[in-house]
Amino acid sequence: MAIDFYWRLPTHGDHATIRRGSLDRGDWSPLAPGNQTPGLTADGEEDGYRYIDHLAEIAKAAEISGFIGGLIPSFPTTDDPWVISPLLARETKSFRFMIAFQPGFLNPVQAARLSASLQRATGGRTVFNIITGGGGPSQLWWGDSFSHDDRYGRTSEFLDVFKGVWKDPGFTYDGRFYSVRNGGLAPLLGAEDIPEIWFSGSSDAALQSAARHADYYLSWLEPYDQLQDKFARVKERTAQLGGEQKCAIRVDLVARPTEEEAWRDIRIGFENVTDETRARWRGQPTDSVGAARQAALRPTEAKRWDELVVGKNLWGGFNLLRGGPALGIVGSYEQCAEQLDELIRRGADAFILAGTPHLEEAYRVGEEVLPLLGRAATAGLLQAAE
C-alpha cells in the first residue's frame, strides 16, 4: 500500500528558524524589519503581503515536493481552516486540505453541505482531521462546557448525521444531540465523495469513536512500543465492527545532512528558549488523554537539551521550540528516513510531517528524506508481503 505524506500548514505564524523562538513569519508578533509575510518596507509601511500568500507558498512547495496535502490546524490562536482551504485550493493543482475542526461547533447538516460544496469546487480535495478538544480554558474559549466523554458522544452523533444526510435521501435521525427529519443533500452535492476522515484523540472514548467513523486514526508521535500498542487497539476495535483501520502519525523532523548538524540546531534552539516559553511549556489544564501522554514523556524541568533525548534520534522538547506536541525526530536525512521506516513497520499507513520553517523544510524533507524512505519503505513492504 502506498504511504500518503501530508505536510503541516502553520496557520498561527512561523519561525524563520528552529534556532530562535520568535514568530517572525506572519503578523502574530509586532511587525518589524526582517519579519516576513507581511513585513515592513524601507518606509516602515506594510509590504502588501498577506499571511495567506505565505501559506500558499508553503502549500505549493509541499505539493511539488511530494506531499499529497496539508493539515490545517484549528486552535483559538489560528486562522480558520474552512476559510483557508478554498483560498489555497485556487493556488494549487492536486493538493488536499485537511481541515481540523471540532464537530460540536458546527451543525452537521450545514457541515455536510459546506463540505460537499467544497468537494465540488476543488475536485474532491477535502479531508478532515476530526478533533474533539482538550477541555479546560481553551474549550471554554469556544463556549463549550461539555465533559470529555460527552464531547466524544457528540462527535460520534455528528458523524452519523454528517454521513447520513450525505448518503441517504430522506435521512431521519433521533439522537441525544441531533434530530433530523427527511434530510439529505441535494443530488448534485450528495454525488460528491464524503471527505476522508482522520480522527485524533488517545482516550478510550476517542478510540471507540475512531473505530466507528475514521478512515485514518491519527496520533502524535509517542515512544514506538506505546504507539504500536495504541494502533493495535484501535485496529482491533475496528475489526470487531467489521472494518479495517488505517493509522497515521503527525510528527516534526529536524533533518540535516549530518546528525551533528541536526542536534546542533536543537541545542541552539534550546539555549534560546525564554523563561516565558518555559512557563508556557507546563501548559494549561486539560482533560486530554493524548496531551497527558505527551506530558509524561518529558521531565518537568530540563536544564540541558540532552536531558530531553528520549531515544535514538528522538527528542522530547519540540514543544519548547515551537509549541505543539513534544516528541519529534532529529537526525541526518538517512536517519530520519530510517525512523519513518521503522514507524511504517510498526503500523503507520500515512504521515503528517512538519519542520520549521515550514516553507524551506517542505522542500528539504520532500527532496532529501522522502526519496530515501521510498526505497526503504518499498523494501520493508516487500519483506512484509513475503
Ligand SMILES: Cc1cc2nc3c(=O)[nH]c(=O)nc-3n(C[C@H](O)[C@H](O)[C@H](O)COP(=O)(O)O)c2cc1C
Ligand atoms: C495529530 C493531532 C492533531 C490535533 N490537532 C488539534 C487541533 O488542530 N486543534 C485542537 O484543538 N486540538 C487538536 N488535537 C487534540 C484533539 O482535540 C484531541 O481530541 C484531544 O487531544 C482530546 O482527546 P483525548 O483525550 O482523546 O486524547 C490534535 C490531536 C492530535 C493527536
